Amino acid sequence: MQAKNNFAIAAATSLWQIWQQGAKTHPQAIALYDPHVQPPVRLSYDETFEQINAFGAGLRSLGLQFGDMVALIADNSPRWLIADQGILAIGAANATRSSQAERSELLYIIEHSDSKAIVIENLATLKKLEPELHSLPIKQIILLSDETPPEGAYNFQEILAKGSNKDLGNPPIQRDTLATLIYTSGTTARPKGVMLTHGNFLFEVEAAQSVLKLKVNEKVLNILPTWHSYERTFEYFVFSQGCTEIYTNLRMIKKDLKEHKPHYMVAVPRLWESIYEGVQKQFRDQPASKQRLVNFFFKTSQKYITAKRVVKGLNVENLYPSLGDKLLSSLVVLGLWGIHKLGDKLVYQKVREATGGQLKYVVSGGGSIAEHLEDFYEIVGIEILGGYGLTETAPITHVRCPDRNIRGGDGQPVLNTQTRIVNPDTRADLPVGKQGLVLIRGSQVMQGYYKNPEATAKAIDPQGWFDTGDLGYVSKWDDLVITGRAKDTIVLTNGENIEPQPIEDACIRSAYIDQVVLVGQDQKQLGVLIVPNLSALEAAGLIPAAANLVDILPELNNPKIRNLYREELNREVQNRPGYSVNDRIGIFEFLPEPFTIDNGLLTQTFKIRRNIVFERYQDIIVKMFAN
Numbered sequence: 001m002q003a004k005n006n007f008a009i010a011a012a013t014s015l016w017q018i019w020q021q022g023a024k025t026h027p028q029a030i031a032l033y034d035p036h037v038q039p040p041v042r043l044s045y046d047e048t049f050e051q052i053n054a055f056g057a058g059l060r061s062l063g064l065q066f067g068d069m070v071a072l073i074a075d076n077s078p079r080w081l082i083a084d085q086g087i088l089a090i091g092a093a094n095a096t097r098s099s100q101a102e103r104s105e106l107l108y109i110i111e112h113s114d115s116k117a118i119v120i121e122n123l124a125t126l127k128k129l130e131p132e133l134h135s136l137p138i139k140q141i142i143l144l145s146d147e148t149p150p151e152g153a154y155n156f157q158e159i160l161a162k163g164s165n166k167d168l169g170n171p172p173i174q175r176d177t178l179a180t181l182i183y184t185s186g187t188t189a190r191p192k193g194v195m196l197t198h199g200n201f202l203f204e205v206e207a208a209q210s211v212l213k214l215k216v217n218e219k220v221l222n223i224l225p226t227w228h229s230y231e232r233t234f235e236y237f238v239f240s241q242g243c244t245e246i247y248t249n250l251r252m253i254k255k256d257l258k259e260h261k262p263h264y265m266v267a268v269p270r271l272w273e274s275i276y277e278g279v280q281k282q283f284r285d286q287p288a289s290k291q292r293l294v295n296f297f298f299k300t301s302q303k304y305i306t307a308k309r310v311v312k313g314l315n316v317e318n319l320y321p322s323l324g325d326k327l328l329s330s331l332v333v334l335g336l337w338g339i340h341k342l343g344d345k346l347v348y349q350k351v352r353e354a355t356g357g358q359l360k361y362v363v364s365g366g367g368s369i370a371e372h373l374e375d376f377y378e379i380v381g382i383e384i385l386g387g388y389g390l391t392e393t394a395p396i397t398h399v400r401c402p403d404r405n406i407r408g409g410d411g412q413p414v415l416n417t418q419t420r421i422v423n424p425d426t427r428a429d430l431p432v433g434k435q436g437l438v439l440i441r442g443s444q445v446m447q448g449y450y451k452n453p454e455a456t457a458k459a460i461d462p463q464g465w466f467d468t469g470d471l472g473y474v475s476k477w478d479d480l481v482i483t484g485r486a487k488d489t490i491v492l493t494n495g496e497n498i499e500p501q502p503i504e505d506a507c508i509r510s511a512y513i514d515q516v517v518l519v520g521q522d523q524k525q526l527g528v529l530i531v532p533n534l535s536a537l538e539a540a541g542l543i544p545a546a547a548n549l550v551d552i553l554p555e556l557n558n559p560k561i562r563n564l565y566r567e568e569l570n571r572e573v574q575n576r577p578g579y580s581v582n583d584r585i586g587i588f589e590f591l592p593e594p595f596t597i598d599n600g601l602l603t604q605t606f607k608i609r610r611n612i613v614f615e616r617y618q619d620i621i622v623k624m625f626a627n
Contacts, residue, residue, distance in 0.1 A: 009202055009205050009206040009209065009240065010206055012202050013173055013174050013175055013198065013202075014088070014089075014173040014174075014177070014198050014202075015085065015088055015179065015198055015201055015202065015236060016052070016085065016088065016089045016168075016173070018205070018236065018239055018240045019045070019048065019049045019052055019085060019239070020049065021240075022045040022048075022049065022239060022240075022242060023045050023046045023048075023049035023050075025242070026045055026216045026217075026242045027044060027045055027046035028044050028045075028046065029044060029045050029216050029217050029242050029244070030042055030043070030044055030045075030217070030244045031043055031044060031045045031047075031048040031239060031244065031245065032048055032078035032081060032244075032245055032247075033078075033244055033245065033246045033247070034077060034078050034246075034247040035246070035247070035256070035260075036247065036248070036249065036252060037077075041077075041078050043078060045242065048078075048081075048082065051082045051086075051160060052082055052085040052086050052089055053086070053089065053163070053168060054086075054159075054160045054161075054163035054164050054166075055082050055083060055085075055086030055087075055159055055160060055163060056085075056086035056087065056088075056089035056090045056163065056168050057090075057162075057163030057164075057166035057167060057168055058086075058154075058158075058159035058160060058161070058162040058163030058166075059086060059087065059090060059092070059117070059140075059142075059159065059163070060090050060163070060166070060168065060169055061162045061163060061166060062117070062139075062140050062154075062162070063139065063140075064090065064092055064116065064117055064140065065090065065091070065092070065169070065171075066090065066091030066092065066169075066171040066172065066173075067091065067092070067093075067178075068092045068093075068116050068117070069092065069093050069094070069095060069113050069114050069115045069116060069181070070087045070092050070093070070094045070095070070115055070116065070117045070118070070119060071094070071095045071096075071097075071109065071110045071113060071115035071117070071118040071119070071120075072084060072087065072094040072095065072096045072097075072118075072119045072227065073096075073097055073098075073099050073101075073106055073109075073110075073118065073119070073120045073121060073125060074098075074099055074119065074120060074121040074125075074144050074227075075098055075099055075100065075121060075225070075226075075227075076222060076223075076225065076226045076247055076249075077144070077247065078247070079144045079156055080144065080226055080227070081226070081235070081245075083119045083142075083144060083156075084096075084227075084232075086163075087119070088173075088179055088180075088198070089168050089171075090168050090169060090171050091171030091172065091173045091177060093177075093178040093179055093180055093181065094119075094179075094180050094181070095109055095110070095113035095115055095180070095181040095183070095193065096180060096181070096182055096183075096227035096228075097109050097183060097227060098225055098227065098604050099120070099121035099122075099125040099128075100597065100604070101604070102600075103128055103129065105183075105191065106128075106129060107129060107132050107133070107136075108190065108191070109181075109183050109191070109193075110129075110133070110136055110138070111136055112193060112450070112451070113181050113193060113450065115136075115138065116137065116138065116139050116140070117138060117139060117140035117141070117142065118133075118138050118140070118141050118142070119142045119144060120141065120142070120143060120144065121143075121144055121145070122143060122144065122145040122147060123143065123145070123147045123149075126141065126143070126150070140153075140154070141153035141154070142154050142155070142156070142159055143155040143156060144156050173198060174198070174199075175197060175198055175199030175202065176197050176198075176199055176447075177197060177198050177199075178195055178196075178197055178447065179196055179197055179198045179200070179201060180195075180196050181193035181194065181195060181196075181450050182194045182196060182227070182228065182229055182391050184391060192449040192450075192452055192455055193449060193450035193451070193452075194229075194391045194392050194446050194449065194450075195446050195447040195448055195449065195450050196229065196394050196446055196447070197447060199443065200394040200443070200444050200445075200446065200447075201232075201233060201236055201394060203394075203415075203442075203443040203444050204233045204236070204237070204394050204396050204444055205233075205236050205237045205240050206415065207396060207399075207414035207415045207417075207444070208233075208234070208237040208396065208399075208414075209237065209240065209241075210414070210415055211385075211399050211401050211402075211414070212361065212402075213241075214238060214241035214242075214243050214263075214264070215241070215242070215243075216241070216242035216243070217242065217243070217244060218241075218243045218244070218263040218264065219243065219244050219246055219260060219261065219262040219263050219264075219358075220234075220235075220238045220243050220244065220245050220246065220262060220263065220264045220265065221246050221248055221253075221256060221257065221260065221262040221264075221265040222235070222245050222246060222247050222248065223248050223249065223250070223253055223265070223267060223271065224266060224267060224268065224366075224605065225604045225605060228391070228604065228605055229389075229391045229394055229395040230266065230268075230365055230366050230389075230395050230605065231266060233394060233395060233396060234266045234363065238264070243263075243264070246260050246262060253271075254275075254278065254354070257354070257355045257356045258353075258354060258355070258356055259356075260356065261356035261357060261358040262356060262358065262359065263358055263359065263360050264359070264360060264361055264362065264363070265359070265362045265363070266362070266363040266364075266365065267362065267363075267364065268364070268365065268366035268367055268605055268606045268607070269364055269366070269367050269368065269369040269370065269373065269606075270367075270602075270606040271606070272362075272364055272369060272373050272377065272384070273370070273373060273508065275355070276373055276376055276377075277514075277533070279351055279354070279376075280511060281535055281536075281539075284511075284536070284539045285539070293346075294347055297339070297340075297342070297343030297346070297347050297348075298343070298347075298376075298379060300336055300339045300340065300343065301336075301339075301340045301343055301348075301379040302375060302379065303332060303336055304332070304333060304336040304337065304339075304340040305375065305378050305379055307329035307330075307332035307333045307336070308329070308333050309406075309407070310325055310326060310329035311326050311329045311330050311333060314404065314405065314406045314407070315406075316406050316407065316408035316409050316481060317408075317577050319406075319475050319477075319479070343379075344380075344381065347380075348379065348380040348381055349381075351380040351382075352380060352381055352382060355382065359382055359383075360383070361383050361384075361385050361402070362377075362382060362383070362384050362385070363384070363385050363386075363387060364384050364385075364386050364387075365386065365387045365388070365389070365395070365396075366605045366606065366607065367606075367607055368482065368501045368502075368505060369384070369386060369505075370505035370506075370508055370509065371407075371408060371505055371506070371509075371576070371577075372505075372508075372509040374407040374408060375407070378407060383402070383405070384405075384407075385399065385400050385401070385402065385405060386399075386400045386405075386407075386409070386410060386411060387399045387400060387410065387411050388410035388411055388480055388482060389444075390468060391446075392445065392446045392459065392466060393440055393442070393444045393445055393446070393466065393468075394444040394445075394446065395444075396414060396444065397413060397414065397417050397419075397440050397442065397444065398410050398411035398412060398413050398414065398417070398419070398480045399411040399412065399414055400412075404477075404479070406479055408481070409479050409480065409481050410472070410479075410480045410481060410482045411479070411480060412477070412478050412479055412480070413442075413478060413480070414442075414444075416442055416443065417440065417441070417442035417444070418440070418441040418442060419438065419439070419440060419474055419478065419480060420438075420439040420440075420441075420465060421434065421435070421436040421437070421438060421439075421472065421473055421474055422436050422437050422439060423436055423437070424436060424437040424471075424486060430473075432473075432474060432475065432476050433473055433474075433475065433476075434473055435471055435472065435473045435483055436471065436472075436473070437467065437468075437469075437470075437471060437486060438468045438470045438471065438472045438480070438482070439465040439466065439467060439468065440465070440466045440468055441463070441464045441465050441466065445460065445464065445466045446460075446466075448460065469485060469486050469487060470482050470484070470485055470486065471483045471484045471485070471486055471489070471499065483499055483502070484499030484500065484501055484502070485499075485501070488500055488501070488610065490518065490519070490520050490521050490526070491521060491522065492520060492522075492523060492524065492525070492526070492582060493522060493523060493524050494524070494582070496580075496582040498518070498520070498526060498582060498583065500517075500518040502576065502578070503518055503526070503573060503576070503583055503585070504516050504517070504518055504528075505576075506572045506573050506575070506576040507528060507530075507569060507572055507573065507585075509572045510568040510569070510571075510572050511533060511536040512532060512533050512536045512537060512540075512564065512565065512568055513530055513531075513532065513533060513565075513568065514531045514532060514533040514594060515530075515531035515594060515595050515608070516528050516529065516530055516531070517529045517608060517610060517613050517614075518585075519614070519621050519624070520625075523625050524586075525584070525585075525586030525587070526582075526583070526584065526585050526586060527585065527586060527587040527588060527589070527621070527624045527625065528569070528585050528587075528588045529588070529589060529590075529591050529613065529617060529620070529621070530565065530588055530589070530590050530591065531549075531590075531591050531593075531594045531595065532549070532556060532565075532590055534547055534549060534552070537561070542560070542561055542564070543555060543556075543561075549592060549593065549594070550592050550593070553590060553592050556590050557590070565588060566588075569585045569588060570584075570585075573585055587624050587625070587627070588624075589620050589623075589624050591617065591620075595608055595613070600612055601613055601616070
């Protein structure tokens with residue numbers, strides 16, 4: 001059943017209208033499904049719309065009104081979505097963050113956002129913020145749980161009951177009405193509140209609709225933090241199409257992929273790496289003869305897809321192939337097609353079945369996806385559509401469309417979005433193909449940073465150009481290719497500028513490396529901090545079974561293992577496109593723990609917090625370069 005997109009997003013003034021249309025055109029289609037709570041939650045578009053209205057009206061009955069700010073401190077669940085949309089439906093705005101965030105950060109956000117009310121995950125999260133919370137001008141406290149609230153507070157069901165059969169007050173919501181404050185991760189300073197409007201999100205929904213046409217009742221798996229702009233914008237889009245959102249988590253995702261057979265999913269590179277590594281582990285567990293066969297198919301298919309990209313003009317390393325290039329690559333495609341298809345039948349199909357076998361597209365964003373992951377998923381027939389954007393751009397500015405999916409690239413600009421590449425120092429425009437600072441202008445760009453006009457003026461110039469802080473170039477067809485982060489650039493003592501991401505992506509191609517961070521600022525050579533992949537070392541017989549990273553760390557420094565890592569680093573880095581002698585990794589050290597959200601080394605969207613890594617392991621870094 002094709003979604004009825006008679007509702008023109010371009011004419012909408014509020015996100016509430018998406019739900020109004022959904023309840024009207026496909027009321028019985030399932031909007032929200034959470035199989036991991038008891039009892040499982042399954043809500044139709046009609047029921048979801050009813051609860052959104054009841055929640056918003058319930059807040060209004062407590063005195064909240066148009067223009068008020070509400071802190072929404074909670075994690076992925078259908079109730080989060082209902083609370084989010086209920087707050088927005090009365091013309092209030094929300095300041096969002098995970099309940100797992102650090103206590104001091106949450107208290108800062110609640111205070112800085114001038115929130116008059118707080119909608120919070122549960123009693124445990126509320127207790128986490130006491131007693132300081134009571135000194136803030138919070139007039140109302142609402143739990144998203146059904147727990148008995150403290151005196152004067154309310155739980156989720158009580159708010160629904162208060163708003164039942166009451167109206168929303170016909171708030172004067174327009175496209176420039178503030179919808180949310182999304183606070184940046186704050187790795188180097190206090191987090192900044194990014195101001196996004198109803199219009200920012202509606203523009204993104206319209207832009208996404210121009211790229212993908214989804215169908216009513218198609219299934220979308222939700223795993224990323226739903227309060228962040230990436231997952232949140234994608235959700236608003238899929239709800240505009242009548243899809244079913246299925247909630248999962250890191251513990252259950254492999255099971256949910258097979259059981260619920262989703263059609264679409266968005267995630268960050270770290271998740272695609274995790275799925276890839278799971279498949280590689282299964283391959284390593286096979287008999288040697290089968291491993292050789294699998295490796296043969298993958299090596300052959302690698303040549304096949306590379307040649308196919310050249311034929312279609314979709315090879316980021318050769319965007320302007322000559323007629324000779326295309327002719328030669330066509331011969332390779334014809335010659336290897338049969339082997340690739342046999343590999344699909346014997347190997348790749350099983351990988352697709354492990355993901356449910358129904359995936360049409362998956363979307364990767366929130367950071368650069370490594371080349372070997374792009375290759376792997378293309379070989380096995382799972383189409384990854386990359387994109388580009390930042391929280392400040394709500395976030396999508398560029399998308400790799402199905403008909404121009406350049407792996408390694410970051411897509412073409414979405415509707416009415418302009419891209420400029422400028423010299424970072426002079427801001428003079430640079431020609432096509434020349435790397436420089438990426439500037440963006442379009443209707444998705446934020447209003448600014450909340451109560452921070454200085455930072456806003458620094459980020460957005462008087463002509464409306466937003467400084468992304470990223471380095472990149474564009475092709476003559478407007479394909480954007482991000483090459484690094486300006487502030488992450490490592491400058492060696494010889495004056496060479498090194499972008500860490502491409503080299504880190506090359507390093508994690510090694511089965512023996514789980515996570516890496518490149519170091520070397522103001523040094524003669526590059527170094528790398530490595531989180532080793534213990535399962536690969538175990539499979540190779542180099543460490544005991546079920547080894548613990550902390551306990552095994554001293555053994556990793558024996559010559560045999562260090563020589564293995566030296567060979568792995570040399571091979572992977574030197575084999576990457578564009579390798580230069582300055583990219584060579586001279587030294588490396590192993591870290592005693594992986595980068596996780598819990599230990600503060602990953603953000604809630606699974607990005608490595610480089611500055612925190614540098615700070616925590618400063619002693620190791622200093623010792624590396626002192627030897």
